[in-house]
Amino acid sequence: xxxxxxxxxxxxxxxxxxxxxxxxxxxxxxxxxxxxxxxxxxxxxxxxxxxxxxxxxxxxxxxxxxxxxxxxxxxxxxxxxxxxxxxxxxxxxxxxxxxxxxxxxxxxxxxxxxxxxxxxxxxxxxxxxxxxxxxxxxxxxxxxxxxxxxx
Amino acid sequence: xxxxxxxxxxxxxxxxxxxxxxxxxxxxxxxxxxxxxxxxxxxxxxxxxxxxxxxxxxxxxxxxxxxxxxxxxxxxxxxxxxxxxxxxxxxxxxxxxxxxxxxxxxxxxxxxxxxxxxxxxxxxxxxxxxxxxxx
Numbered sequence: 001x002x003x004x005x006x007x008x009x010x011x012x013x014x015x016x017x018x019x020x021x022x023x024x025x026x027x028x029x030x031x032x033x034x035x036x037x038x039x040x041x042x043x044x045x046x047x048x049x050x051x052x053x054x055x056x057x058x059x060x061x062x063x064x065x066x067x068x069x070x071x072x073x074x075x076x077x078x079x080x081x082x083x084x085x086x087x088x089x090x091x092x093x094x095x096x097x098x099x100x101x102x103x104x105x106x107x108x109x110x111x112x113x114x115x116x117x118x119x120x121x122x123x124x125x126x127x128x129x130x131x132x133x134x135x136x137x138x139x140x141x142x143x144x145x146x147x148x149x150x151x
Numbered sequence: 152x153x154x155x156x157x158x159x160x161x162x163x164x165x166x167x168x169x170x171x172x173x174x175x176x177x178x179x180x181x182x183x184x185x186x187x188x189x190x191x192x193x194x195x196x197x198x199x200x201x202x203x204x205x206x207x208x209x210x211x212x213x214x215x216x217x218x219x220x221x222x223x224x225x226x227x228x229x230x231x232x233x234x235x236x237x238x239x240x241x242x243x244x245x246x247x248x249x250x251x252x253x254x255x256x257x258x259x260x261x262x263x264x265x266x267x268x269x270x271x272x273x274x275x276x277x278x279x280x281x282x283x284x285x286x
Contacts, residue, residue, distance in 0.1 A: 026206065037206055039213060104207035106152060137157040138212070141198075145152065 007060035011128060012068045014055050016078045018087035020095075021048040022103040038104075046090060052133040053082060053112065059125035069125055081115040105134040109142040117144065153267055154209050155198040158219055160228035163190035164243040188231065193245075194272040195223070195252065201264025210264050218262065222255045245271050245279045253283050 024041035025034040034042040041047070055078060059068040086095055091103040101107055109132040120127045133139040165188040166180040176184050183189070197219055203209050230236055232243035238255070241247045249271050256266055270280040 024207070037208070037211075102207040106154070106203045106209050107207045109152070110203070139155050140209070141153040141155070143152075 007063070009058060009060055010068050012057045012059075012071075012074075014071065014074050014078065016053050016055075016075075016083055017050060018053070018083050019048060019050045020086050020089050020091050021046040022091040022098070023047075024102050024104050026102060038102075041104075046092070049134050051086075051108070052139075053078070054129075054131040054133075055112075055116065055127070056129040056131070057120060057125060058128040059122065069120070069122060074120075077116055077119045081119065082112055105132055105138070105140050106142075108132060109140045113142055113144055152203055152209055153198050153200045154264070155196050155268075156212070156215055156219070158195045158197070158224060159192060160195065160224050161190060161192050162227050162230050162232050163188045164232040165189070166242050166244060168242050188233065191273050193227075193248075195219075196268070196270040196272075197256070197266070198268035198270070199262065199264040200267035210262060214262060218256070222258075223252055226255070245273045245277070249279050249281050253281065257283065 022041075023044060023046045024038040025044065026037075029037075031042070031044070055074070057069045057074065061068055089095055091098045091108070093099065095103075097111070098107075101111075109130050112132065113127065113130045116130075117127045127144065130142045131139055132142075164183075165185065166183040167176050168179075171179065197215070199210055199215065201209050226236060226238075227248075232239055232248065236243075236251075239247060239251050249269050252269050252271070253266070256269075260266060265285070266283040268280065268282055270278060272278040
């Protein structure tokens with residue numbers, strides 16, 4: 001039996017992967033300073049990761065469709081805003097705004113939020129979390145806080 | 152924002168409560184009560200929470216790694232939790248182990264982001280997680 005009036009808040013997560021190269025360095029600093037702050041990530045010629053992105057949307061299942069959000073639409077949003085522009089790209093040279101913003105995993109997660117948030121709409125539906133794995137052993141979670149604001 | 156880093160350590164333990172009889176311990180802990188102990192490859196996740204600095208980083212990864220290595224991994228990796236880790240109070244369940252890790256890290260926590268969460272997988276099937284108290 002379905003109970004369409006007994007709707008719970010639910011969290012739906014979709015995972016996509018993209019492979020990209022980047023350099024984490026501030027052009028205003030010398031190589032030693034960049035190495036001190038960003039470590040091996042500052043190698044001027046770049047290096048790459050198989051980034052894994054998990055996007056979580058919150059909402060209540062629609063009484064008619066039984067869905068929080070159309071997964072096919074979410075797949076298209078993630079492909080259009082993230083995978084197509086970033087997969088097999090050098091982030092610093094090919095993806096805005098990383099020609100002028102250091103593409104740390106933190107900044108990349110915030111940029112992904114900015115790109116996909118406007119496309120996720122619906123009654124009671126909201127983008128809940130962006131989890132970005134740089135490697136299996138390092139990931140960040142971003143919930144849309146303003147820059148500088150602590151969750 | 153939260154940043155999570157994953158570490159590994161291998162330790163042995165035996166679950167046996169002095170407050171229970173031998174028979175009660177056997178029934179409660181089952182195989183984990185084997186008198187000679189057994190071990191796990193634990194997977195430890197440390198999450199920190201804070202603001203992203205102007206350099207685009209929330210935390211210096213190396214500083215976090217060094218802290219966890221010095222305070223936690225060095226004490227637990229390739230150790231017997233019952234005999235080699237006197238700081239571990241009570242039965243060395245992964246619940247108690249997670250609370251010990253929290254205590255070890257919060258004592259003189261030197262980093263700007265706060266310790267947010269500790270998650271330990273004892274095996275791939277059993278995971279224990281706690282939200283850290285305010286440091």
